[in-house]
Amino acid sequence: MTDASFPIAVIGAGPVGLAAAAQLLARGLQPLVLEAGPEVGHAVRAWGHVRMFSPWAFNTDAAARALLAAEGWSAPDPAHYPTGAELVADYLAPLAATAALRGHIRTGATVVGVARRDLGRLHDGAGRDAAPFVLHVETCCGVAAIEARAVIDCSGTWGAPNPAGSHGMPAPGEARNAGRIAYGIPDLLGAERAAHAGRTTLVVGAGHSAMNAVLDLVALAKTAPGTRILWAFRRPLGAVSFGGGARDGLAQRGALGARAQALVEAGAVTALAPFLIDRIAEQDGALAVTGRQDARATTVRADRMIVATGFRPDLSFLREVRLGLDPAVEATPALAPLIDPNLHACGSVRPHGEAELRHPESGFYIAGMKSYGRAPTFLLATGHEQVRSIAAFLAGDVEAARRVELVLPETGVCVTDRAPTGTTTSCCGPAGVAGPVLAPVAAADSGCCGPAGAPAPKTGGCCG
Template sequence: MDVTTTLPVAVIGAGPVGLAAAAHLLERGLEPLILEAGPTAGAAVEQWRHVRLFSPWRFNIDAAAARLLAASGWVAPRPTALPFGGELVDSYLAPLAALPALSSRLHTGARVVAVTRQGMDKTHSRGRDTTPFLLTVEHPGGDIREYRAAGVIDASGTWGTRNPLGTSGLPAAGETAAADRISSALPDVLGRERARFAGRRVLVVGAGHSAANTLINLAELARHEPGTRILWAVRGASATKVYGGGDADGLPARGQLGGRVRRLVEAGTVELHTGFGTTALTPGAAGVTVTSADGLSLEADVVVPCTGFRPDLDILRELRLELDPAVEAPRELGPLIDPEFHSCGTVAPHGAGLLGHPDKDFYIVGMKSYGRAPTFLLATGYEQVRSVAAALAGDRGAADTVQLDLPETGVCSADAGTSCDVPSASTELGVETAGVCCGTPEPVLVGFPTGLAHGRAGGN
């Protein structure tokens, strides 16, 4: 990118990775324009604030962001503590976004609806690399504005686009019509959403750690709310993937989580249905009927879709992308993160060199860069944006030198759950899915909770 340009670098998303990208751009002397669809920075994390991360604070904080905060007198949380999503927001993301250096460049309620090159669609090549990007952004009240940018970093994540309940990658028959019977992927069943689940028939669909966390919390709810019935449907022939290795699990917190779910099933608290591939949902006056491919039907009042997430690529339709055909990650990154062969602990560090696309100076980073793969680490996202910022500033040496300082066991982004026992400081590493074991449910980072875990943690 021509650093003499007067145009900013657009950063889509003000979550952990988006704000880190802005911090690194500032250190490189580049001007960030931060566009966040939600009402505040960290809006997606706010939706799973009740989820505890598997990864400790020391993996959830970006280095450039920490330097910005330190200059304001910010005191970092205890590095070995495991934060909840709400603490990630309150103690890190909110103070970071409030710094004048970032708040003056942050636009909230700004939903990017399209990214292209100014004056040309994706079929035009002549002068493309030197033509500014054009972002169409919807602001509150339906106000549509256009922004020009010298580069674009898409850190919008995947939280807003969950995988459907259907087994073929498409919504099951009647799934759209039954939308009011389907909850979010990580509902706060013990807090804000308690009334929706208390005394109801709840069907949890999926075999990832988001499902495990929800099942554990539903069991706690059932202890105090008579009539709460918990059903669990998984596509596979068993729930072994969720149970994990128990006491022998390389990630102790994950082993504890799986062991608790196994005991709930054995005790009859959770009614497990294996080999259940959802084909149809039929809403009725008393709830919804969920039917499998073999004709089995389950009756529920609420369905919890722990089926994972996928990237929203519609806004990028007019850009030239190269995506892996399987996981929809950047083409060269795809084989390195395929969840059938890799967990978050086995993915090599990577940066701008693997994240670039044919449209020069456009990058997808963070959880969205992993496409449909659910094993992302927050720390991975932070290293991605450090490298990308260096590349945009013309420092190829720094951009190509990538590394992650993680424990041998690896830290993944799976959520630890609100009622999960907290491991000791010496064994608290390990998450699965979105960040440092952040917790974007099935979302997140050396620090993300995607409810994700090693492997297809959000799958059903």
């Protein structure tokens, strides 16, 4: 057993990382939170203009609320749908400033390597599981080595967006033309308005981020004549799922897809489906994007591109850790079948915890958005449940670690084998069952992340 005097390192001070720290403190364990950005919630601040599709009642962790309540925190209106900026200002920043937690957080600390002390990935050695972890942490003063008894990587995927290229690699010319390409959801009605107003923008992607970008561009077009929207899908339009609509357990998430689908059907945007991007070039002051549409080479012109094709985990600093990853999804083998979009896309994943997130390297976990690898179905409340279970296990409470304390809402759609079933049953549970049978908990513990229903609801990488 690793020396209990060492802290438990938590990588990332976003919603899940801070929840992990709060859960560890509640168990009498000492966390050390290492945040690469200059402030907590660095990634969330990047999508501060995005409004979540679940209200405050669903977006906070129980242990974190307890720390805040002890200092007289006034909880936000549980029915209000916060933006990313509000999530930071009204929850994450006050949480990080609590007396219990503030001494456990280091900002401006980028983890550049994780390993067992004196034992690289190849070497077994005597007592490998008892050796502490060594984290190399880059700060303004250089690289320091920090020892830890366990590591919970909650660094998310926001900094590693998927590229536009159809092969999973950046398309030739994508990097060269990066100045005209945005990833995720740019602030189209704010800071990035001038770059897109009166111009043609090509949006790539079929998920909620792409939907929100398209909705914002349509809103922009109403006040900026000449604004044109192209929307590229990798699948034929008939195979694109716009979500569960009224069947979605999060009403605003369902409404988002319905609005996006209506825009396509009304011709408010030009749909390119299927369109597989092969290269991007600059041509006469604009982008010439060449791809295949119905197996024919096609080139479209756009002034700007928004690539909203999801994210992938950065595993580069974990090269010396023995990871157990599904070869396709890049999640643990126990979790991958529940979230693999090649198998299903219900979006409603059974709650899971320490057992499903365990890697061959004892004491090492990936939690939060990064735990889902390349899968797109992550919800913020899932991360809260993950770290609750991990903290319980690290404290020796195996029973609590195995116990399910979360119910997730259904999406109202289930796609298996890439074909819509047209039913409302969940592919995440037994046939004929509306969803997995789970232990109920208070609503405040079942939070999800995504756009809310204020004007033009949006979602981004808000769950990492």
